[in-house]
Amino acid sequence: MITTVVGSYPKVAEQGYGTGLIGARNKWQRKEWTDAQLERTCQEITRSVIQEEETAGLDLLTDGQIRWEDLVTPIARGLDGFEINGLTRWFDNNVYYRRPILHKAPRRRGPILVDDYRFATRCTRRPVKAVLPGPYTFARVSEDRHYRSERKFVLKLAELLNDEARALAQAGAPVVQFDEPALGLADANVRLALEALREATKGVKAKTAVYVYFGSLDGTLSALMRSSVDLVGVDVVSDPRTLSALKKTKITKELGLACLDARNTKLESVTELHALFDLIKKRVPLDRVTVSPNCGLEFLPHTQALAKLRQLVKAVRSYRPAT
Amino acid sequence: MLLTTSVGSLPKPDYLMKARSQARKGETSASALRELEERATRDWIRFQEEVGMDIIVDGEQYRGDMVAYFAEQLGGFRQSELVRSYGNRYYRKPIIAGPVKRLRPITVEWWRFAQGLTSRPVKGMLTGPYTIMDWSFNEHYPSRRAATLAIAQVVREEARDLERAGAQYIQVDEPAISTRPEEMDLAIEALGVVTKGLRAQTITHICYGDFKTIGPKLHRLPVDQIDLEFANRNFELLRFFKGRRFAKAVGLGVVDVHSHRIEPVDEVIANLKKALKVFKPEQIYVDPDCGLKTRTPEEAQEKLRVVVQAARAVRESLVN
Numbered sequence: 001m002i003t004t005v006v007g008s009y010p011k012v013a014e015q016g017y018g019t020g021l022i023g024a025r026n027k028w029q030r031k032e033w034t035d036a037q038l039e040r041t042c043q044e045i046t047r048s049v050i051q052e053e054e055t056a057g058l059d060l061l062t063d064g065q066i067r068w069e070d071l072v073t074p075i076a077r078g079l080d081g082f083e084i085n086g087l088t089r090w091f092d093n094n095v096y097y098r099r100p101i102l103h104k105a106p107r108r109r110g111p112i113l114v115d116d117y118r119f120a121t122r123c124t125r126r127p128v129k130a131v132l133p134g135p136y137t138f139a140r141v142s143e144d145r146h147y148r149s150e151r152k153f154v155l156k157l158a159e160l161l162n163d164e165a166r167a168l169a170q171a172g173a174p175v176v177q178f179d180e181p182a183l184g185l186a187d188a189n190v191r192l193a194l195e196a197l198r199e200a201t202k203g204v205k206a207k208t209a210v211y212v213y214f215g216s217l218d219g220t221l222s223a224l225m226r227s228s229v230d231l232v233g234v235d236v237v238s239d240p241r242t243l244s245a246l247k248k249t250k251i252t253k254e255l256g257l258a259c260l261d262a263r264n265t266k267l268e269s270v271t272e273l274h275a276l277f278d279l280i281k282k283r284v285p286l287d288r289v290t291v292s293p294n295c296g297l298e299f300l301p302h303t304q305a306l307a308k309l310r311q312l313v314k315a316v317r318s319y320r321p322a323t
Numbered sequence: 324m325l326l327t328t329s330v331g332s333l334p335k336p337d338y339l340m341k342a343r344s345q346a347r348k349g350e351t352s353a354s355a356l357r358e359l360e361e362r363a364t365r366d367w368i369r370f371q372e373e374v375g376m377d378i379i380v381d382g383e384q385y386r387g388d389m390v391a392y393f394a395e396q397l398g399g400f401r402q403s404e405l406v407r408s409y410g411n412r413y414y415r416k417p418i419i420a421g422p423v424k425r426l427r428p429i430t431v432e433w434w435r436f437a438q439g440l441t442s443r444p445v446k447g448m449l450t451g452p453y454t455i456m457d458w459s460f461n462e463h464y465p466s467r468r469a470a471t472l473a474i475a476q477v478v479r480e481e482a483r484d485l486e487r488a489g490a491q492y493i494q495v496d497e498p499a500i501s502t503r504p505e506e507m508d509l510a511i512e513a514l515g516v517v518t519k520g521l522r523a524q525t526i527t528h529i530c531y532g533d534f535k536t537i538g539p540k541l542h543r544l545p546v547d548q549i550d551l552e553f554a555n556r557n558f559e560l561l562r563f564f565k566g567r568r569f570a571k572a573v574g575l576g577v578v579d580v581h582s583h584r585i586e587p588v589d590e591v592i593a594n595l596k597k598a599l600k601v602f603k604p605e606q607i608y609v610d611p612d613c614g615l616k617t618r619t620p621e622e623a624q625e626k627l628r629v630v631v632q633a634a635r636a637v638r639e640s641l642v643n
């Protein structure tokens with residue numbers, strides 16, 4: 001089994017790399033700091049985060065999304081046509097993001113995340129994956145005042161995200177991941193989401209993954225097994241129905257077992273994680289399983305986020321499947 | 324009819340903001356801070372009396388975050404390191420680490436202080452059990468449900484003490500209530516634990532809401548009055564109530580708390596008249612959309628003045 005994180009990591013760490021980013025952002029907002037000065041702080045923290053992931057023993061890293069305010073803003077800012085608007089609740093969390101509004105046909109000016117990705121790879125010798133919002137989720141958390149058609153909006157985003165995914169793969173990303181939390185919503189348009197995902201992954205010369213978290217995958221999981229990605233990441237924490245669905249679904253893809261609660265500080269025991277591995281091993285060979293927390297670790301305070309990482313690695317390394 | 328009030332929080336004056344940040348760094352003593360909190364409370368109560376508010380709030384000058392304030396004083400909670408709530412804003416999210424217990428009354432002393440300054444009724448202000456649970460980490464209780472119901476017991480004790488102290492109005496805020504549709508029944512059950520048997524008028528204020536989720540269940544909320552934001556939704560919520568018999572009182576938010584713009588009195592009067600086509604005058608309480616703590620003290624004062632002037636004008640037109 002491979003260990004990884006879903007994407008984000010705490011931006012501040014009172015018992016670690018400090019809270020410098022808060023002051024840096026304030027200074028930058030007041031225009032006392034230049035973009036380059038803020039970027040230097042972001043790079044320092046990114047380097048610390050990557051080092052922590054590495055020291056904790058993680059196999060597949062991310063850059064912790066230290067520059068990201070949320071999943072969609074960095075991409076929306078990198079495209080023409082979007083305005084970043086008022087605060088909105090991020091799914092069922094007491095966390096808020098700024099809703100992008102599309103005013104005209106969106107256009108990608110050039111690579112958005114590639115420089116950040118390259119920086120991250122220079123911080124470590126371990127593989128770093130690239131993470132993007134999935135086209136369907138991107139559309140669901142935005143407002144479309146241009147196309148006024150969900151289908152057109154989602155497919156256009158898929159095309160633009162595909163350009164970015166190809167660029168990231170070209171920059172060396174061994175895995176390009178799309179986050180689709182909106183697929184866990186009760187009224188998700190699964191068909192459209194999967195059509196868009198096919199568009200977004202087309203010609204991407206890397207392993208592709210989709211991660212769905214927060215909601216329930218009951219009813220969607222088998223469709224995901226027919227999707228265009230190589231790996232399907234499944235949050236088995238947020239809704240108990242998802243694990244039941246997993247037990248009933250034929251798993252034909254690599255499985256992302258997203259199984260530590262990244263939204264609660266309570267630490268899972270190695271024993272309970274082993275019990276889950278026992279169960280999963282009956283459904284899919286373990287060399288096709290990637291284990292992670294159920295979503296980005298930024299919902300947790302730093303100390304607990306790091307504790308979850310260590311526990312994840314400990315559980316995987318100490319696991320001896322009964323044969 | 325058309326009694327005027329505020330939702331809860333009012334902006335803290337600069338001297339108090341400064342003192343709070345000094346107190347956090349240990350540069351100001353607790354008693355010096357307390358003195359300034361009392362001064363600010365006194366000023367806000369005098370202001371509300373002067374403009375003619377019917378039901379007074381203490382303005383929550385001594386509170387920070389609406390969940391952390393309670394968590395800090397309850398047994399069983401511990402404080403976390405910083406987590407981000409949005410943009411560049413971070414806060415300390417409480418952790419439920421053991422059985423939740425009320426060690427002593429939390430808000431009663433401040434309520435007594437405030438009520439001692441005015442002959443008009445002062446509202447008791449509490450945060451609801453579901454919101455306290457949803458906005459905390461839970462390491463102790465086996466489920467979200469168990470945590471919510473345990474917290475409901477301590478909020479209930481607090482509500483009863485407020486009533487015993489003489490509070491005629493007790494507001495229990497549940498801004499998180501519509502976050503998870505599948506847990507809405509739990510939130511209602513827990514609120515029922517808090518309000519059961521209270522003789523005071525009970526109120527709940529709901530905002531940030533997905534109205535599609537909460538709308539059909541509003542009549543089941545176990546409170547006498549439901550306070551909602553109407554202004555920042557252009558009074559579109561009125562459509563929901565049209566043609567139904569709504570048995571509860573309604574707190575009608577008539578000024579937007581997120582905008583700097585001061586609503587003209589005539590605009591609020593026109594909106595109140597629209598509301599009167601849907602609700603009976605005795606059913607309506609008039610207030611701002613939400614707590615005003617994010618506005619400047621001056622903006623808040625002007626908005627409160629508009630609330631009172633508009634309500635008064637409509638009241639007079641109804642009498643004549």
Ligand SMILES: [Zn+2]
Nearest residue numbers: 529530613614
């Ligand atoms: Zn509110």
